[in-house]
Amino acid sequence: MTTSPPRLAPHDVIFWDLATTSGVYRHPLTSEELRLFEQRFPGHRGKRAIDAGCGTGDFTRHLYAAGMDVTGLDWSPFAITMARQATPCPLPYVVHDLSLGDPPGLIARSVDLVVCRQSLSLLADPAALLYRIRTNWLRPGGQLYLSEIRITDHEARTLRGGMTEPELDRLGDGWAHATRYDLTSQRAACVILRSPAS
Template identity: 35%
Template sequence: MTTQDNLWLRKIAEDPGHSRWYIQRFRDMAARGADLAGEARLIDAMVPRGARILDAGCGTGRVGGHLAAAGHHVVGVDLDPELIAAARADQPGPTWLVGDLSELDLPSAGIPARFDVIVCAGNVMTFVAPSSRQEILRRFRAHLAERGRVAIGFGAGRGYTHDEFLTDAAAAGLTPELLLSTWDLRPFTPGADFLVALLTGAA
């Protein structure tokens, strides 16, 4: 994978201050009292207390941090070391790791592999290299507990259609359980400008 393949790395290459801007943006939003926990509320409702949750493409840790505060065991992974440093500073508690989702192999880092939920919010799947999308989804499948689920959300018009995503998910062994158009449980409809897909690894 080259820098040009990954949209986030391309943004950093074009603007070395991009990560710092992103971190400050969310710190400012939190200071203003903005609701940054919508995705986390949905994930929290899917599992009992003490669940194992992977925050994939965790960024500054806003989703995983909220879930950890609710009593879950959270591991967060992101490609950007600056974002992971911010997560460690702002959201202590979870295990925050720098890593490429297309190479996700948490047992090699001494972390048990099976998660009750893997959440991938913040349009992460539209930032990764197109050639890595299916591999990322396969890695998610490999890290799921027996009855685990993957929750992935991203907007339309970002170079990755929802139909393409669902085809890739099927190729990776993930089956749609529920499709929504928002993190607050509105049903998915044809032409929706956002998709929240809840996927299972069950055949």
């Protein structure tokens, strides 16, 4: 029997609401990250995607412009409001706490791609979300794109978010295939995980 991971403390939502409204973004989307993403995910027009922890929707809008049927999820109501205001089309953005389970209305194993940029490490139980994405969100052979800031063991004791090298190495556990590359424009590691084919 499994238990649900604990809900994020209310101050976490308040923190990100304030970060969003103040315009503080520690690690914005860069042209390098987009270019390398496109090299590894060509031809995704018409596919289904979820941007988990979408913030103000920069990557969500990129996926939409590339022809994907995409939904953005974030636990910050202010971030979702800003994402909606920045999007000229009626793109679905949903306020959802990733630690509480699957998003509302999700059809099991119906998603081709999940994007999770610098959000996984903020959860109380990252492994629980990885498991749900692999077993319930993604189609067989679907992929998860993760981006996390690389931090040292010392930084892990004081910083909010980010992953150490051992934590990054363990991300592929249980997946059919894992690929990692690092960005030069910021101290970030990108990991692509593919779910089993059946």
